[in-house]
Amino acid sequence: MTAITSVPTVVVKRRIAAPAQTIFDAWLNPTSLAEWMRPCSSGTTRSTVKVDAREGGAFEIVMHVPSGPVRHTGIYQTIDAPRRLVFTWNSPHAGDNDSLVTVEFRPEGQATEVVITHERLPEVARNGHTAGWTEILESLAKQISD
Amino acid sequence: MVEYKSPSQSARIAANLDATFSAMADPTRRAILARLALADARVTEIAGDFSVSLNAVSKHIKILERAELVRRTVQGRDHILSLNADAMAGAAEWIDYYRRFWGDRLASLETFVINQRKSAKKGNRA
Numbered sequence: 318m319t320a321i322t323s324v325p326t327v328v329v330k331r332r333i334a335a336p337a338q339t340i341f342d343a344w345l346n347p348t349s350l351a352e353w354m355r356p357c358s359s360g361t362t363r364s365t366v367k368v369d370a371r372e373g374g375a376f377e378i379v380m381h382v383p384s385g386p387v388r389h390t391g392i393y394q395t396i397d398a399p400r401r402l403v404f405t406w407n408s409p410h411a412g413d414n415d416s417l418v419t420v421e422f423r424p425e426g427q428a429t430e431v432v433i434t435h436e437r438l439p440e441v442a443r444n445g446h447t448a449g450w451t452e453i454l455e456s457l458a459k460q461i462s463d
Numbered sequence: 464m465v466e467y468k469s470p471s472q473s474a475r476i477a478a479n480l481d482a483t484f485s486a487m488a489d490p491t492r493r494a495i496l497a498r499l500a501l502a503d504a505r506v507t508e509i510a511g512d513f514s515v516s517l518n519a520v521s522k523h524i525k526i527l528e529r530a531e532l533v534r535r536t537v538q539g540r541d542h543i544l545s546l547n548a549d550a551m552a553g554a555a556e557w558i559d560y561y562r563r564f565w566g567d568r569l570a571s572l573e574t575f576v577i578n579q580r581k582s583a584k585k586g587n588r589a
Contacts, residue, residue, distance in 0.1 A: 327561040331569040335576045343576055353575035354568060431572070433565045 337422040341399035486530035
């Protein structure tokens with residue numbers, strides 16, 4: 318019996334017509350971050366943001382949603398401008414466990430592909446077979462909802 | 464738009480998800496779930512599908528039952544297993560939540576960066 322907790326991984330990508338450095342900076346500049354890191358970019362209040370933009374530094378993002386403020390916190394693990402940004406992520410939604418977010422900035426000509434990988438770190442061990450289960454979960458969910 | 468849940472609700476959901484995800488950490492158990500997604504099956508049928516002992520299969524099934532992913536109905540001598548859709552839905556919802564969350568954030572990051580560049584260009588011309 319393996320004592321490994323398998324974890325789901327969420328990967329989201331978007332191609333943005335701007336250089337990697339510009340997009341990378343928008344993650345660490347608190348004024349920029351407050352502007353876009355919020356539930357709906359138009360009509361809602363800017364997020365309240367504190368950023369200590371160094372490896373080991375903490376951040377706090379309070380998003381203002383209709384039901385009240387929602388606090389997200391984390392620690393920067395890797396700041397590799399303009400290629401890669403890794404930070405822990407803790408939100409009320411995720412329970413008590415820290416999850417890990419990796420943001421990659423891949424230049425594609427004049428544009429940049431931004432890839433967010435959000436993993437929920439297992440408590441027991443980091444190794445394990447996470448691959449494959451997302452697909453299975455999805456196909457099961459599909460069959461259930463059909 | 465992403466919905467937020469209260470902390471107590473979240474803690475309960477997180478506890479359920481831990482059970483769900485750790486039950487799904489094993490390839491044999493995932494295969495059992497995939498098999499049950501097709502149709503209900505007897506324990507002995509499941510054991511026949513996989514090249515492991517009935518004893519080993521029983522252990523896997525017990526773990527899946529504890530996570531409430533699988534339900535057992537006893538009909539005479541037969542133990543019929545079926546997939547519990549509700550337990551799966553919680554896990555699927557969790558994934559979907561973050562997919563939408565980061566999808567939304569990336570969309571507004573794009574809007575922000577593009578607008579910033581437009582106003583920088585205007586500034587240069589002035």
